Amino acid sequence: MARKSASGRIGIADVAVKAGVSHATVSRVMNGNFTVDPDIAARVRAAAAELKYQPNPVGRSLALGKTDTIGIVVPDLANPTFQAILRGLSRAAAQDGYRVLIADSFEVSSEESILAGEARRRCDGLVLCAPRMTDAELEEIAPSLHPLVLINRTTAAPDIPSLVVDYGKGVEDIAEHLVELGHTRLAFLAGPPRSASNELRLKGLEEFKAAHPDVEVTMLEGGSDFNTGHEAVDAVLASGATGILAFNDLVAMGLMSGLHERGLDVPGDISVTGFDDIPFARYTTPALTTGAVPITELGEQAWHQLRALIRKEGNETPGGRYQPRLEVRASTGPARAPRSAVHG
Amino acid sequence: MARKSASGRIGIADVAVKAGVSHATVSRVMNGNFTVDPDIAARVRAAAAELKYQPNPVGRSLALGKTDTIGIVVPDLANPTFQAILRGLSRAAAQDGYRVLIADSFEVSSEESILAGEARRRCDGLVLCAPRMTDAELEEIAPSLHPLVLINRTTAAPDIPSLVVDYGKGVEDIAEHLVELGHTRLAFLAGPPRSASNELRLKGLEEFKAAHPDVEVTMLEGGSDFNTGHEAVDAVLASGATGILAFNDLVAMGLMSGLHERGLDVPGDISVTGFDDIPFARYTTPALTTGAVPITELGEQAWHQLRALIRKEGNETPGGRYQPRLEVRASTGPARAPRSAVHG
DNA sequence: ACCCGGTGAGAAAGCGTTTTCTCAGTTCTC
DNA sequence: GAGAACTGAGAAAACGCTTTCTCACCGGGT
Numbered sequence: 001m002a003r004k005s006a007s008g009r010i011g012i013a014d015v016a017v018k019a020g021v022s023h024a025t026v027s028r029v030m031n032g033n034f035t036v037d038p039d040i041a042a043r044v045r046a047a048a049a050e051l052k053y054q055p056n057p058v059g060r061s062l063a064l065g066k067t068d069t070i071g072i073v074v075p076d077l078a079n080p081t082f083q084a085i086l087r088g089l090s091r092a093a094a095q096d097g098y099r100v101l102i103a104d105s106f107e108v109s110s111e112e113s114i115l116a117g118e119a120r121r122r123c124d125g126l127v128l129c130a131p132r133m134t135d136a137e138l139e140e141i142a143p144s145l146h147p148l149v150l151i152n153r154t155t156a157a158p159d160i161p162s163l164v165v166d167y168g169k170g171v172e173d174i175a176e177h178l179v180e181l182g183h184t185r186l187a188f189l190a191g192p193p194r195s196a197s198n199e200l201r202l203k204g205l206e207e208f209k210a211a212h213p214d215v216e217v218t219m220l221e222g223g224s225d226f227n228t229g230h231e232a233v234d235a236v237l238a239s240g241a242t243g244i245l246a247f248n249d250l251v252a253m254g255l256m257s258g259l260h261e262r263g264l265d266v267p268g269d270i271s272v273t274g275f276d277d278i279p280f281a282r283y284t285t286p287a288l289t290t291g292a293v294p295i296t297e298l299g300e301q302a303w304h305q306l307r308a309l310i311r312k313e314g315n316e317t318p319g320g321r322y323q324p325r326l327e328v329r330a331s332t333g334p335a336r337a338p339r340s341a342v343h344g
Numbered sequence: 345m346a347r348k349s350a351s352g353r354i355g356i357a358d359v360a361v362k363a364g365v366s367h368a369t370v371s372r373v374m375n376g377n378f379t380v381d382p383d384i385a386a387r388v389r390a391a392a393a394e395l396k397y398q399p400n401p402v403g404r405s406l407a408l409g410k411t412d413t414i415g416i417v418v419p420d421l422a423n424p425t426f427q428a429i430l431r432g433l434s435r436a437a438a439q440d441g442y443r444v445l446i447a448d449s450f451e452v453s454s455e456e457s458i459l460a461g462e463a464r465r466r467c468d469g470l471v472l473c474a475p476r477m478t479d480a481e482l483e484e485i486a487p488s489l490h491p492l493v494l495i496n497r498t499t500a501a502p503d504i505p506s507l508v509v510d511y512g513k514g515v516e517d518i519a520e521h522l523v524e525l526g527h528t529r530l531a532f533l534a535g536p537p538r539s540a541s542n543e544l545r546l547k548g549l550e551e552f553k554a555a556h557p558d559v560e561v562t563m564l565e566g567g568s569d570f571n572t573g574h575e576a577v578d579a580v581l582a583s584g585a586t587g588i589l590a591f592n593d594l595v596a597m598g599l600m601s602g603l604h605e606r607g608l609d610v611p612g613d614i615s616v617t618g619f620d621d622i623p624f625a626r627y628t629t630p631a632l633t634t635g636a637v638p639i640t641e642l643g644e645q646a647w648h649q650l651r652a653l654i655r656k657e658g659n660e661t662p663g664g665r666y667q668p669r670l671e672v673r674a675s676t677g678p679a680r681a682p683r684s685a686v687h688g
Numbered sequence: 689a690c691c692c693g694g695t696g697a698g699a700a701a702g703c704g705t706t707t708t709c710t711c712a713g714t715t716c717t718c
Numbered sequence: 719g720a721g722a723a724c725t726g727a728g729a730a731a732a733c734g735c736t737t738t739c740t741c742a743c744c745g746g747g748t
Contacts, residue, residue, distance in 0.1 A: 011734055022698045027736055035696060052488075057466045058405045059734030062703045067402065069445065069466070077431045078623075087421045090448050099463070101413070101445050104434050119443070122401045122413070144396075226627065257627050279422075283570065283601050285629035355704055366728045371706055379726060403704030406733045 010051050019047035030055060070306060071101045071119035072127040073112060079224070080250070080278040081295055082129060085151065088299025089127060096307060098124075109133055109194070113141045120145045125306045127151060127299075131195045147309035149302045152197050161305040161319040163298055167197050167275070168204030170291035170324030174245055174273045175208045177289070177326055179215060182335035183243035183271060187218040189232050189255065191247035195224070198247065201275075205245075222247050229254025233262060242270055242335050249274035249281045249290055256284065256331065267333030277327055286330030293324050354395050363391035374399060414650060415445045415463035416471040417456060423568070424594070424622040425639055426473060429495065432643025433471060440651060442468075453477055453538075457485045464489050469650045471495060471643075475540045491653035493646045496541050505649040505663040507642055511541050511619070512548030514635035514668030518589055518617045519552045521633070521670055523559060526679035527587035527615060531562040533576050533599065535591035539568070542591065545619075549589075566591055573598025577606060586614055586679050593618035593625045593634055600628065600675065611677030621671055630674035637668050 012030075016023045021040060028036050029044040036044075047053075061067045070093055074082040090100045103119040105112045109132035120126045125147035130138065133153075142148060142155045150162040171188075178186055188205055191198035209217055218239040222228045229251035236244055236255065246252035252274030256266050266272050266286055274281060277292035301320055308315040356374075360367045365384060372380050373388040380388075391397075405411045414437055418426040434444045447463040449456045453476035464470045469491035474482065477497075486492060486499045494506040515532075522530055532549055535542035553561055562583040566572045573595035580588055580599065590596035596618030600610050610616050610630055618625055621636035645664055652659040 009734095013734080023735080024699080024737080025697060028697085031736080037696070040697085054461065054465060056734050057462075058402060058411065059703090060736080061402045062406050062705090062734075063736040065703070077427070077434060083421070083427050086446075087448075090421060090446060091450070094448065094450075099445055099447065099466070101443055102430075102434060103443065104431075104438065106435070106438075117398065118401075121398060122443070226623075253624075253627055260629065279570075280597075280624050283597055284627070285604065353704095357704080367705080368707080368729080369727060372727085375706080381726065384727085400704050403733090404706080406704075406735090407706040409733070 009056070010053055011056065012053070014051055015044065015047050015053045018051060019044045066124050067122065068097060069099045069101055069123045070125045070127065070303075071103060071116075071123040072129070073103045073105060073116045073119060074129045075105050075107050075109075075112070075131055077102070077104045080280075081248070081276055081293075084278070084295040085127075085129065085299035085302070088296035088301075089303050090299075092300040092303035093307075096303075098303075098307075105130070107132070113137055116141065116145055120148075125149070125310050127302045127306060128153070131197055132192070147306055149306045149309070151298070151302060159309070161309070161315065163302055163305065163320050163322070165197070165293050165298070165322045165324060167200035167291075167324070168207065170275065170293075170326075171201045171204040171245060172208045173324070173326045174275070174289075174291055175205065175212075175215075175217075175243075177328065178243035178245070178271060178273070178332065179212060181243070181271065181332060183241075184214065184335070185216045185218070185239075185241040186243045186245060187220055187236060187239045187241035189220045189229065189236065189244060189246045189251055190222045191224050191251075193221075201247070216241075222251060224248060224250065226250045226254040226257075229256075230258045233258035236270075237262075243332070244270060244272045246272060246274050249276045249278045249288060252288055252290070252331070253280070253284055256286075256288075266331055269336065271332040271335075273332060275324070281327075282329065284331070289329045289332040290327050291324035292327040293322060298322060353400070354397055355400060356397070358395055359388065359392050359397045362395060363388045410468050411466065412441060413443045413445055413467045414469045414471065414647075415447060415460075415467040416473070417447045417449060417460045417463060418473045419449050419451050419453075419456070419475055421446070421448045424624075425592070425620055425637075428622070428639040429471075429473065429643035429646070432640035432645075433647050434643075436644040436647035437651075440647075442647075449474070451476070457481055460485065460489055464492075469493070469654050471646045471650060472497070476536070476538050491650055493649045493653070495642070495646060503653070503662075505653070505659065507646055507649065507664050507666070509541070509637050509642070509666045509668060511544035511635075511668070512551065514619065514637075514670075515545045515548035515589060516552045517668070517670045518619070518633075518635055519549065519556075519559075519561075519587075521672065522587035522589070522615060522617070522676065523556060525587070525615065525676060527585075528558065528679070529560045529562070529583075529585040530587045530589060531564055531580060531583045531585035533564045533573065533580065533588060533590045533595055534566045535568050535595075537565075545591070560585075566595060568592060568594065570594045570598040570601075573600075574602045577602035580614075581606075587676070588614060588616045590616060590618050593620045593622045593632060596632055596634070596675070597624070597628055600630075600632075610675050613680065615676040615679075617676060619668070625671075626673065628675070633673045633676040634671050635668035636671040637666060642666060 012023050012026050016026045026044055029041045103115045105115050112130045112133050126145050127149045129151040142157045142160055148160050152164050154162040218241055220235050252272050256272050274288045274290040277290045281288040281290050356367050356370050359370045370388050373385045447459045449459050456474045456477050470489050471493045473495040486501045486504055492504050496508050498506040562585055564579050590599055596616050600616050618632045618634040621634045625632040625634050
């Protein structure tokens with residue numbers, strides 16, 4: 001009667017007994033190996049079906065040395081940007097039969113490398129979003145994480161593709177746009193101090209300032225979430241700027257909300273821009289002018305890069321660079337009292 | 345020289361050789377078994393550190409019969425509700441050292457049960473969000489998925505906790521609220537036809553209609569995303585209703601956006617309500633009146649229920665019922681031409 | 689009639705851990 | 719000082735699968 005093995009779950013052995021063949025043959029049949037006599041194969045399949053046998057993936061993984069699972073490390077699952085990356089990654093990976101294991105570091109950068117290592121060991125590859133990790137730390141652990149794909153970070157180590165968004169250029173474009181609207185006093189509501197993508201934005205702003213010495217650009221401390229923007233209202237107003245570049249859409253939305261509470265009109269009194277073009281950006285009132293990043297596509301691309309690494313294919317285009325597209329909506333408008341001449 | 349095993353990765357065997365002890369002893373030391381001589385333990389630890397040995401989780405899982413991983417099946421990762429559940433689940437599980445494997449069924453309900461089975465076999469337990477799955481199908485696969493926690497579904501099978509949101513009562517509360525504001529013509533912009541939670545809302549509306557025979561309630565077909573709401577503008581206007589209950593916040597936001605484009609004022613001309621209270625609901629203009637569901641907490645609770653099952657603890661409170669809290673914001677206001685007497 | 693290549697299936701060796709079993713060496717007891 | 723109780727570590731089995739190795743068997747060539 002005791003047909004099932006000790007564990008309670010039915011295993012390959014049970015099927016073998018029921019079909020009157022060896023474990024090996026069952027395995028062969030289950031894996032579509034055609035060196036098995038059709039009659040026997042049928043018997044095995046019948047037995048498997050009757051017992052509702054499903055191979056244990058852990059045993060399989062151990063024998064095969066692969067898990068058909070990839071990991072992704074994100075700093076904050078509440079952030080729409082990482083949600084979108086996860087979505088794109090998950091969808092693309094699923095198409096190739098891979099699953100995604102998530103590791104949320106909850107913005108604790110000290111956890112990131114431990115988490116990454118743990119996740120990597122359970123998976124066949126890893127996608128790492130670690131904006132707060134220091135370069136040194138990244139450089140140190142990156143090789144041990146291979147196959148690895150980096151998002152918005154780069155490393156000197158070879159064989160590690162990086163998918164980066166050109167935040168610098170994006171911010172420049174937005175600043176240009178504001179200038180064209182006649183704004184001469186801008187303010188940048190920065191992101192988290194140690195954020196890599198914030199650094200890129202700052203670099204872009206430097207370029208912009210060099211090209212436009214006449215435009216005043218105030219730097220304001222900030223963060224990456226809605227509250228940051230909401231709480232920055234006073235600082236923004238104190239700056240006297242009429243064109244505000246927020247770190248991202250969330251911050252911009254918080255800022256707009258705060259400005260609205262103060263009875264200020266966007267873009268009548270102040271123009272506000274975001275970054276990322278999260279799904280909700282087009283639905284704020286006014287709709288948010290922002291730098292659109294094809295972020296879901298980036299997640300998808302991350303999988304393709306990772307897949308090439310896992311399959312040890314020659315990666316035709318290792319890494320990739322994404323240019324944000326300026327998405328002009330209703331949150332930006334002409335400066336109230338244009339001092340400088342308007343083009344055209 | 346060949347200190348590393350065939351696989352390339354260093355394993356317990358390498359540490360054993362380097363420390364001059366057996367595999368068993370290394371394992372004991374790594375697992376903090378104190379029946380090992382301190383000197384030997386120190387030697388092992390030194391060897392492990394020097395080789396940067398990290399136990400292979402797959403081998404460990406096979407021996408231990410557990411993976412320290414749980415799975416979650418969601419119908420759509422783009423939906424803020426499921427993102428929030430995932431977040432709560434992931435955070436709570438991480439605190440107990442568990443990871444989360446995600447399985448997105450992309451609204452393909454036929455995939456849900458296969459996906460669920462696959463995910464379950466790789467994990468120690470499963471959280472299932474399968475709003476489109478038929479009751480029969482659910483009933484059939486649920487037992488094979490144990491340990492299992494259901495979100496917004498119930499099953500006759502014992503030992504399967506269900507975490508359900510009382511959408512019916514929530515919708516009733518919202519309808520009451522609109523009536524109190526003087527609205528006598530309401531419309532319900534329904535969710536996906538075969539959605540379980542939509543059924544619950546409809547039941548709630550039946551209750552409401554029974555209690556308020558004087559109020560007219562129009563049923564409109566719909567869906568669950570932003571576009572649904574946006575495209576429903578004509579139907580909504582045609583209904584002549586002044587108080588609209590949207591299936592969820594996304595739909596409500598789409599509707600408001602569409603109404604705004606038509607030059608209509610919310611809540612001046614029409615009051616709009618959502619459901620869920622997603623993070624963005626408070627930041628729409630006007631801020632959205634909605635039925636707030638503590639959705640992240642629900643994800644957290646899902647883990648606690650699952651944990652009890654995994655640990656085979658007696659589950660003190662199997663399952664749970666969440667009452668939505670009416671969150672009155674600015675998207676609802678007095679009916680334009682109140683025909684009925686206003687209370688008080 | 690003998691040998692050889694080919695075919696198909698079982699036996700067994702991994703994969704990398706944990707854990708039971710076993711046993712040598714110590715310490716304790718009377 | 720001899721046997722019992724204990725301690726600590728190695729040998730080996732187990733976890734569930736895949737895959738190589740091995741070998742019996744069959745048919746065909748000389």
